Amino acid sequence: MITVNTLQKMKAEGEKIAMLTAYEASFAALMDNAGVDVLLVGDSLGMTVQGHQSTLPVSLGDMCYHTAAVARGTKNAMIISDLPFGVYQQSKEQAFAAAAELMAAGAHMVKLEGGVWMAETTEFLQLRGIPVCA
Incomplete structure (x- = not known):
């Protein structure tokens, strides 16, 4: 299974990393x-x-519904799920609750958008075991 460590090793060795978008189990x-x-x-x-x-x-x-569907169709790929607008901007605690739901649905990492103002939230999530793609 692909993990964050796998991706770090691939990058260090100059290997290309393939990433595509999926919304359901068959694709x-x-x-x-x-x-x-x-x-x-x-x-x-x-x-x-x-x-x-x-x-x-x-x-x-x-997002949880589609993440769970993708997870059911996946054996090796890492699954990154977007945190949708409005479920993480209010507070880092709100972000954690939303990220935990995506992880429970099958995500291996969550993705959020924002600038430097999201750094504290990103750190909060990572310190609690949730990998973040920012």
């Missing part, structure tokens, strides 16, 4: 079997799957 299985290293469950599913005009309507429940 996740195809990508995993093809050797894709990382699968991103992106909040872009708001536009590509749900038909919205943006990612704003995507809920944490939506």
Whole structure:
């Protein structure tokens, strides 16, 4: 299984890392079997799957549902799931609760967006065992 340590080693050795977006089990299985290293469950599913005009309507429940589906189709790839807008910006404790739900759904790492103002939240999550892609 691909881990953070695996990715660090690949980078250090100059190996290319393949990362694609997946939203459900069948495509996740195809990508995993093809050797894709990382699968991103992106909040872009708001536009590509749900038909919205943006990612704003995507809920944490939506992300957990799709993360669990991708996890069921994956044996080796690392799964990174987006924290959707509004579930982590209010406080680091809010971010932890949302990230813990994604991890329970099958994510190996969570992704959040923001600038330096998110550094304290990122550190808070990492100190509590949640890998973060910022």
